[in-house]
Amino acid sequence: MNDIKVYALSTCIHCRNAKKYLDECGVKYECVHVDELTGDERKKIVQEVKERNPAVSFPTIVIKDKVIVGFHKDQIDKALKED
Amino acid sequence: MDAGQLYEMLKKVQEPKGYHFNADMDMTMPLLESLLTNKERFGYMACPCRLANGDYEADKDILCPCVYREEDVKEYGACFCALYVSKEFNEGTIEKRVVPERRPPEKILF
Numbered sequence A: 001m002n003d004i005k006v007y008a009l010s011t012c013i014h015c016r017n018a019k020k021y022l023d024e025c026g027v028k029y030e031c032v033h034v035d036e037l038t039g040d041e042r043k044k045i046v047q048e049v050k051e052r053n054p055a056v057s058f059p060t061i062v063i064k065d066k067v068i069v070g071f072h073k074d075q076i077d078k079a080l081k082e083d
Numbered sequence B: 001m002d003a004g005q006l007y008e009m010l011k012k013v014q015e016p017k018g019y020h021f022n023a024d025m026d027m028t029m030p031l032l033e034s035l036l037t038n039k040e041r042f043g044y045m046a047c048p049c050r051l052a053n054g055d056y057e058a059d060k061d062i063l064c065p066c067v068y069r070e071e072d073v074k075e076y077g078a079c080f081c082a083l084y085v086s087k088e089f090n091e092g093t094i095e096k097r098v099v100p101e102r103r104p105p106e107k108i109l110f
Helices: A013-024 A039-052 A073-081 B003-017 B025-042 B069-076 B087-091
Strands: A004-008 A030-033 A060-063 A066-069
Touching (some): A004 A013
Antiparallel strands (some): A060 A066
């Protein structure tokens, strides 16, 4: 359950709801607020998001090797079960 | 200005155009607050659900209401953030789906 990464924006409601849902699921995850990054760090993370989700939209949630674009409860449930 | 005042102000302008605020206030109010956050951050109300460049010219397409709203509301009944929705969306007569990103990723400058 430790390999969950959430690329989010601090101002985005779908990101907020997705994180809330992951909290409710009781899982631990690493969250990066991309809008709060600057310079090289931002560049690096945007590139990382692009590789996983070419649309560079948020939230981009990575659970193990599954990439979930947008807040989809069903896809999160499925990916967590496959853990 | 607070989110409540912004709500009243925009409602008057947008509703006659057929764009309604999402009736789910747990979505709408935080989104309006985020618009005000972005106004403070950048000087303009960039879409809260997109990665803004912080440059007015480069973010012109995502100034709320963004240029993608029309097509998204037409196709999905909601804009990308789901701040603006159609009457049918609020009435629950259309399926609520996650709106995919329409903005080309090239618009995000590194």
